Amino acid sequence: MPPVRKPADPAVRLDSVSRTYGRGPAAFTALREVSLDVPRGAFTAVMGPSGSGKSTLLHCAAGLDRVGSGRVWLGGVELTGMGETALTELRRERVGFVFQAFNLVPALTVAQNVTLPLRMAGVRVERARVAQMLERVGLAGRAGHRPGMLSGGQQQRVAIARALVTRPEVVFADEPTGALDTVTAREILDLLREAADDLGQTVVMVTHDPVAAAYADTVLFLADGRIADVLERPGADRIAGRMTTLGARA
Structure with missing residues (x-):
């Protein structure tokens, strides 16, 4: 049976999603019964204490992890019940990932790392498209360099270009600035913000940093596996204050 498609749906939808690891006392x-809609073209952050379910939510939404119960849609396509091959193809073609550890291939050049998702999907690589993406992330002169020749911030820029080059439904970013200094982190966050504003890209980011x-x-706050609060366009001070009271109010 082909995947169910709902054309009017948001970029990501979770309906009563639960995920449990292990069995018995352990x-x-x-x-726990998480339901949410992520609008297309929006930049959404997910926060919460350690163990609150942030990364699990991201992994379930991206099809990297199976839900225990509930349903997940990505770009109107239901992931629940899809086979591993179909999920792999969907992630390759319709999802971009940015991780704290960059996850670049050391032996490949910057341009080759950026185009890796296209080549794995059997899509013809357009040089002009790659050049445009590298210029957008500030690496126009680095196409032939290898990751070891770049700073941490430059490597994360390569990862962002790689995530955007397939024009995915959603870019999922898991602590993308966790390994960077403050100035470089802000540059990376500016790029993600610009992707949403200028390209209409949907971005979902897990972070611990207000x-x-x-x-x-939008900032979603998780506590004990549930959505405890949602704030629209809050400042860093308000986010930090909400984090300090999250346990008490959740």
Whole structure:
């Protein structure tokens, strides 16, 4: 049966999603009946204490992890029940990923790392498109360099270009500034903000940093596997204050 497609749906939808790891007394429930819609073209940040379910939510939404119960849609396509091959193809073609560790291939050049998702999907690589993407992230003169010749911030720029080059439904970013200094982190966050504003890209970012979360349109707060609060365009001070009371109010 082909995947169910709902053309009017948001970029990401979770409906009563739960995820438990392990069995018996050692079982841990990371998500508990989570429902949410992420609008297309929006920049959404996900925050919460350690163990609140942030990364699990991102992994379930991106099809990297199976839900225990509930349903997940990405770009109007239901992921629940899809086979591994179909999920792999969907992630390759319709999802971009940015991680704290960059995850670049050391032996490949910058341009080759950026085009890797296209080549794996069997899509013809357009040099002009790659050049435009590298210029957008400030690496126009670095196409032939290898990751080891770049700073941490430059490597993360390569990762962002790689995530955007397929024009994905959603870019999922998991602590993308966690390994960077403050100035470089702000440059990376500016790029993600510009992707949403200029390209209409949907971005979902997990972060522990209130300053990073303040770049988003919406901030979701998780506690004990549930959505405890949602703030629209809050400042860093308000986000930090909400984090300090999250346990008490959740």
